[in-house]
Amino acid sequence: MKSSSFNHLLAPGRLGGLELPNRVLLPAMDMNLCSDGMITDGEIAHYTARAAGGAAMVITGSGAVAFPLGATSRHQPGLSDDRFIPGLTALADSVHAVGGRLCIQLCHHGKVAGVDTAEERPLLVPSVPVPRFALDALTDNPLAELLRLATATRGKTPTYRVADEDDLAWVIGQFADAAGRVQVAGCDAVEIHAAHGYLLSTFLSNAYNGRIDRWGGTAENRTRLTADVVGAVRRRVGSGFPIIVRINGEEFGIEGGIDAADAATLAPFVEAAGADAIHVSGNAHNPFADFTDGPLPSVVGRYRDLARAVKLAVHIPVIAVGRILPELADEMVAAGDCDFVSMGRQQLADPELVNKLSSGRRSEIRPCINCYVCVEQNFFDSPPRCAVNPALGHESLVSVTSNAVAIPRHVVVIGGGPAGLELGRLASLRGHRVTLLERNDRLGGTAWFSQLTTPANQPFVDWLQHEAIAAGVTVHLGTEATVDVVRALGPDVVVVATGARRGLPDVPGADLPHVHTGDDLRAMITGEGDLEGPLLTRVVLRAGRSLRITLDPERVRTLSKRWMPIGRDVIVVGGGLVGLELAEFFAERGRTVTVLESGAHLGLAMAMPRRWTAVRATAAHGVQLHRNAVVESIDPKYVTYRVGDERHTVSADDVVIASDVHADSSLAESLSQAGFDVRTIGDAAAIGYIEGAIHSAWALAEEL
Ligand SMILES: Cc1cc2nc3c(=O)[nH]c(=O)nc-3n(C[C@H](O)[C@H](O)[C@H](O)COP(=O)(O)O)c2cc1C
Ligand code: SF4
Structure with missing residues (x-):
């Protein structure tokens, strides 16, 4: 800056x-x-x-x-x-x-x-x-x-x-x-x-x-x-x-x-x-x-x-x-x-x-x-809400979230996305001791990836990181939060903020290697996690990771315009917030993109003005947008989908699944069974993207 x-x-x-x-x-x-x-x-x-x-x-x-x-x-x-x-x-x-x-x-x-x-x-x-x-x-x-x-x-x-x-x-x-x-x-x-x-x-x-x-x-x-x-x-x-x-x-x-x-x-x-x-x-x-x-x-x-x-x-x-x-x-x-x-x-x-x-x-x-x-x-003739500032319209919340608590506790936060970082920051400001575990090599969670397609998120992802650390949160990167790891930390409260589970649709061919979930895609573009795919791709991404290039969203955005391990014809299954943003990202990088949305509306998780513009901008980039399009099967070179009674096929080098996103309480359940006092926030509790993450973090910070 x-x-x-x-x-x-x-x-x-x-x-x-x-x-x-x-x-x-x-x-x-x-x-x-x-x-x-x-x-x-x-x-x-x-x-x-x-x-x-x-x-x-x-x-x-x-x-x-x-x-x-x-x-x-x-x-x-x-x-x-x-x-x-x-x-x-x-x-x-x-x-x-x-x-x-x-x-x-x-x-x-x-x-x-x-x-x-x-x-x-x-x-x-x-x-x-x-x-x-x-x-x-x-x-x-x-x-x-x-x-x-x-x-x-x-x-x-x-x-x-x-x-x-x-x-x-x-x-x-x-x-x-x-x-x-x-x-x-x-x-x-x-x-x-x-x-x-x-x-x-x-x-x-x-x-x-x-x-x-x-x-x-x-x-x-x-x-x-x-x-x-x-x-x-x-x-x-x-x-x-x-x-x-x-x-x-x-x-x-x-x-x-x-x-x-x-x-x-x-x-x-x-x-x-x-x-x-x-x-x-x-x-x-x-x-x-x-x-x-x-x-x-x-x-x-x-x-x-x-x-x-x-x-x-x-x-x-x-x-x-x-x-x-x-x-x-x-x-x-x-x-x-x-x-x-x-x-x-x-x-x-x-x-x-x-x-x-x-x-x-x-x-x-x-x-x-x-x-x-x-x-x-x-x-809607209603008072504004702010995605990143839950105190808008509720100014008294500011003092609630910054007031010191009577009995400081050790809060272990699992997941370094927006929900975990914001909860960690607020809990720390209130006087709790906060330890945050993140399994990847960077903070930001899916919001880190969202900066690639939505550069306006970048300053906020940066802010979350440095403010959490400045508030005193102790961060452990590359740390998988098993029951034993958590127990060793001796927490009073465990906050699960591990984000959503991204699955595959239940259709023939969904398990083919060219079908990617959001997590696969993240690994492919940022070089994060376990790399799969052809040798050359793995070598290039490993090199990018070791040179720390893939930690810089600006450079990833620029370099991905020259090279990206994604084929020419890309099908994005799901035309919600993530699907539309990905479609535009791929189209800007010269890919022929088709979005298949099973529902009647595109971009629903986006606030309306942004949604209207995103739909139009995506179409202007040449992306084929299909509503009410239900995927029937995926083959190595094409995808078959149905709109009403009509069946269509479309050529596909890569298929990106942006539809099967679910709240994921599995870790919270196993930690609860192990006897911890567990709370769940962010997409792990209910899909709400950045707004849901921040608002649920504030709500929990008030309680702790
Ligand atoms: C929630 C909201 C309500 C607004 N209401 C008014 C208004 O009553 N009168 C007005 O002149 N502009 C209104 N605006 C426009 C702002 O005054 C401002 O021109 C606009 O937000 C662009 O500035 P910004 O990019 O710094 O937000 C409103 C903007 C927002 C975000
Ligand atoms: S545009 Fe989003 S982040 Fe900015 S003030 Fe409005 S709700 Fe808050």
Whole structure:
């Protein structure tokens, strides 16, 4: 990891009349913890934790200026009535008490105001027809998910109303009144939401605004509504109270949408209207297709150029966002691409991000793995969960897992994957003595292998290892945990975290040598474990292992592009999380890949935005994807499968089984029978991948 002092990022900055201690903001992220628009203790704990963690200012998830009208959820903050002021004051007081600053995001959700649809009010739009989008990605959503997707709208069909002059005057007034309440409540700033497909952004964009009156057409006309809102808010809050405006720097997947040049043309009108800063985000027209482009990009620094384009066009501070990691953030501020940086998911994963940077503890920051688990919950109108930080939405958990125990015990953890490492870390922090046994030559378990196909997992796998060791866990690599080995350690508690059992399907030919389980594959690609196969393969892999090349995921990723002991035609049986990731990995390395999924849906274990993108990306790599495809037999050169009544064969040099994954309690049972106090976590208890591993480790750490 590149070391940096983060001098630019940690330098004080000015935003309107506000002096801020550093350049890192928490961008708006719906917590969905409000009760009918009222701020709850859960919301307060969430934002206070991020303020205490050092963020210069926290911005709340979008608040509805006309709540419940124009609202997307009954769980978002309401700003339309004085009854909401005490909740905002409590939030502001709590954030201020830890030295933070609080900004409230103001929004009218326009064409996506789910509450309006649920209550059969037409959605406010600049013009009709409202551009539609394809729903074919929902093929991979089971009925239960489709029903949950309809929660906020109660499954009703939207109707639209073209905003007239009276509507727009009302909207402007609602924003001004809401901002007035925010100020009265003692908050420090407002952010006007003119991005992400909500009402103001649809006026800004040629793709949604087909008006030919003073509200559409030229850049000045399209900006008029946002500028009038800014002007009205400014008149209400006076000079010195910061007003941020969030805009799209690019709209993905729609013709005529905003691009960097258009954003740079619109921004000066926003500045002239009295805004103190512009926050440059991005948005995808079709959330079911392009959500990983916007508003939550998967590519690091995806909107850097957009921020720079706006920065060149205005004289007020620009805030950048979009999967920005600390090193890049520092570089962007230093380069003058932006003045402030928002880090969203990074601060969901670790609220202490800024404090760790400023105290020289960069490597201790728990990395976000870009898995989209958090935001998936927003699609269901629920509070976000974080795969790597179980305290998200349950901030009190932090103290439970770090509080010292009254009676320290000797905890022997078997398995050095995410569940074992995280349990070891937490138990050690609580004061237990922890010994961890790992049978392989490296820590990380299946997550180590997952870094090859999902590089975003790599920083997290590294973090788990060094944090467990830093917490005091004693690690024994290359150690098989037999009953005798465990007994010799004299544990008080034994934690089995040995992961899943990967089996073979019960079909003829499954025992042929070219049929591989995940474990075989791991050995083949990393040179780990007992090597089988042709002499040359074994020699090359042994050489790789002795040169320690196969311990470096980056090098394995690069070298496997040149050579890999896998034939040309690869069949992947199972189109879940692992199957899709492997399919893309092989396809990127020139293999002809076919995925056979016996169920009706692909990528089910992935959070939806990631799943939709993974399915599309895999297909774009030329992978043949077959749903409802049941394997009947495997022959040395081909696989026979059936879809409905139709039987097919497909050529196969290698067959990878990514389907038969089961929780595995066998070791736990034999240790229990031997008289140990045994607990089981992670995939050994229930298949849950990284999220299941980390959450089950936290749950057990609370108990120990
Ligand atoms: C759970 C979640 C909820 C979000 N809700 C909002 C919101 O209410 N308003 C908004 O402008 N952006 C929202 N966003 C987008 C973030 O503000 C941010 O722009 C985005 O996450 C990209 O930044 P990141 O890559 O640093 O996470 C949300 C993001 C997440 C993860
Ligand atoms: S749930 Fe996943 S994407 Fe969201 S913050 Fe946590 S690690 Fe990051």
